Amino acid sequence: MNQLKGACIIGQSGGPTAVINASAQGVIQTALAQDCITRVLGAAHGIKGVLDDKLYDMSQENPAELDLLQYTPSSALGSCRYKLADPDVDDTDYKRILEIFQKYDVRYFFYNGGNDSMDTCNKISKYMQKMNYECRVMGVPKTIDNDLNGTDHCPGFASAAKYIATSCAEVWQDAHVYDTGMVTVIEIMGRHAGWLAGSAALASLTGCGPDLVYLPEVDFDMDQFLADVKRIYDATGKCMVAVSEGIHYADGTFVSEAKTSATDGFGHAQLGGLAAMLAEMIKDKTGAKVRGIELSLLQRCGSHVGSRTDIDEALLAGKAAVEAAVSGTTDKMVAFKCSRDGGTYVCETSLEPLDIVANIEKKVPREWINAAGNGIEQPFIDYVLPLIQGEPGNPKENSLPRFARLKKVLTTSM
Numbered sequence: 001m002n003q004l005k006g007a008c009i010i011g012q013s014g015g016p017t018a019v020i021n022a023s024a025q026g027v028i029q030t031a032l033a034q035d036c037i038t039r040v041l042g043a044a045h046g047i048k049g050v051l052d053d054k055l056y057d058m059s060q061e062n063p064a065e066l067d068l069l070q071y072t073p074s075s076a077l078g079s080c081r082y083k084l085a086d087p088d089v090d091d092t093d094y095k096r097i098l099e100i101f102q103k104y105d106v107r108y109f110f111y112n113g114g115n116d117s118m119d120t121c122n123k124i125s126k127y128m129q130k131m132n133y134e135c136r137v138m139g140v141p142k143t144i145d146n147d148l149n150g151t152d153h154c155p156g157f158a159s160a161a162k163y164i165a166t167s168c169a170e171v172w173q174d175a176h177v178y179d180t181g182m183v184t185v186i187e188i189m190g191r192h193a194g195w196l197a198g199s200a201a202l203a204s205l206t207g208c209g210p211d212l213v214y215l216p217e218v219d220f221d222m223d224q225f226l227a228d229v230k231r232i233y234d235a236t237g238k239c240m241v242a243v244s245e246g247i248h249y250a251d252g253t254f255v256s257e258a259k260t261s262a263t264d265g266f267g268h269a270q271l272g273g274l275a276a277m278l279a280e281m282i283k284d285k286t287g288a289k290v291r292g293i294e295l296s297l298l299q300r301c302g303s304h305v306g307s308r309t310d311i312d313e314a315l316l317a318g319k320a321a322v323e324a325a326v327s328g329t330t331d332k333m334v335a336f337k338c339s340r341d342g343g344t345y346v347c348e349t350s351l352e353p354l355d356i357v358a359n360i361e362k363k364v365p366r367e368w369i370n371a372a373g374n375g376i377e378q379p380f381i382d383y384v385l386p387l388i389q390g391e392p393g394n395p396k397e398n399s400l401p402r403f404a405r406l407k408k409v410l411t412t413s414m
Contacts, residue, residue: 003326004134005036006107009050010058011043012142013113013120014081016074017156018163018303019314020112020142021404024076025069026318027110027140028058034326037108041411045078046113047120050100051093057411068404070311071394073303076406079113084120087127094127101128101135104411108136108325112318114143114154115359118333122354125331136325139333139354140317144300146195149360150352151335155314156300158387161199162310163302164188164242165388167295168200172208172240180289181237183229183282187275187294191246192216194364196299199384200242201376211239216246217364218373220255225278226285228374233286245274304401308390313347320349333357345386 010027012020024042031040042056043049056077058066069076087094100106111121118139125137141148146157168186175184188197194215203209211232214220232239247255256274275292283290317334324332332351339346368380395402 003036004107004136005038006105007039007041008037008108008110009041009043009106010110011046011049012075012077012079013046013111013117014079015300016079017142017144017300018073018159018306019155019310021072021076022070022311022314023112023140023142023155023318025066026315027322029066030319030322032059036326041104042077046080046082048080048082051096053100055411056408060409061406065404065406068402070315071303071392072403073301076404083116084123087123097124098131098133106135110138110140110321112140112142115148115361118354118357119359125354136330138321138325140321141333144196145190145193147193147361148357149362150357152338153336153387155310155317157195158310159306160196160299161384162307162388163299163305164196164199164295165202166305168203168210168242169206169208171293172203175240176238181233183233183239183288183290185241185243185275185278185292187243187245189299190216190244192361194244197242197244198364198376198380201381202384210242212241212374213376214243214247214374215364215369216244216248217366218369219250220247226281229282230286233288243274303392304394306392307388308392309387311392316349324351340382340386
């Protein structure tokens with residue numbers, strides 16, 4: 001084995017999840033145990049912490065607090081949405097990153113994030129190779145959107161799916177209290193991939209699922225949508241709809257009225273306001289009482305109904321990244337290879353090249369959506385159900401969640 005001695009940096013990027021810190025814990029604790037890793041540094045707010053030379057010395061943290069990271073939602077080290085330029089066009093950031101790596105003798109870099117984060121990882125890896133600076137770069141996956149290519153699923157998705165299904169079942173109960181008519185529209189995250197919105201269908205296993213589910217994988221038809229809602233409402237006096245924020249018309253334009261209101265740091269449209277917009281249209285069409293509900297950030301920070309399977313796999317992904325890097329691997333992302341044969345779920349890690357992961361979105365297979373485009377087929381349920389199993393076991397203090405409290409001691413050069 002080619003043992004490389006030096007420091008490591010772990011950074012988190014993009015939208016948080018309920019279990020992203022479990023992956024950070026997996027990286028940090030595994031790295032601290034390696035003789036060849038001389039220092040474990042946490043980047044404040046992802047790659048921006050590297051560029052700004054703002055790094056935390058993770059060896060200064062209380063081990064018991066590190067243990068609590070798996071129960072702590074959001075990004076404990078801080079996140080960012082910062083897009084690195086093409087190094088052939090502008091290599092300013094890359095020169096700075098190399099400068100910082102050399103300053104702290106960084107020989108291992110772990111980046112925990114989604115599509116755009118894997119793009120960042122890939123660019124840094126290729127640049128370090130070009131500059132003949134030996135640094136093993138590993139991507140650690142996370143995204144509630146579940147749209148990373150090359151892996152069965154992503155850490156963070158299962159806990160978000162469980163939160164969504166649970167919330168939909170609870171809303172269904174509330175929406176059926178009165179003997180008067182009511183339509184409920186629940187807006188769920190997902191710009192181009194409908195994994196999260198589709199997960200609302202899991203609530204049907206409780207007998208309290210949505211009547212209609214709309215995903216961005218199928219072009220949206222407003223007239224047909226209103227007809228679907230009216231048909232169910234006229235028949236039952238109730239109708240619950242789960243809809244992805246990213247549903248779009250046949251010409252590709254988002255249905256959301258807020259589609260052009262803003263973009264994030266990577267140029268993606270920030271969507272929102274869809275539930276309220278659809279609720280108003282349904283009210284005009286049917287005269288029914290309509291509630292529009294936007295789950296918003298609750299989907300990605302609801303660790304109290306997290307999946308133990310998700311937590312364990314997030315920890316595993318971080319641990320596997322360090323072990324692979326120490327063993328000589330670089331330029332890869334940790335991925336999951338899973339089987340569900342005979343109802344038995346088995347998950348193992350694998351390593352995928354960063355360049356097949358970066359900037360490629362994995363969509364829900366069309367055959368997992370019904371022919372009418374307004375519901376989910378059984379294969380989707382069979383895929384997601386094993387991922388949400390197990391209770392998180394969150395520790396409590398005063399009957400409230402006890403989250404990790406990191407000291408975040410800034411490091412200095414050697």
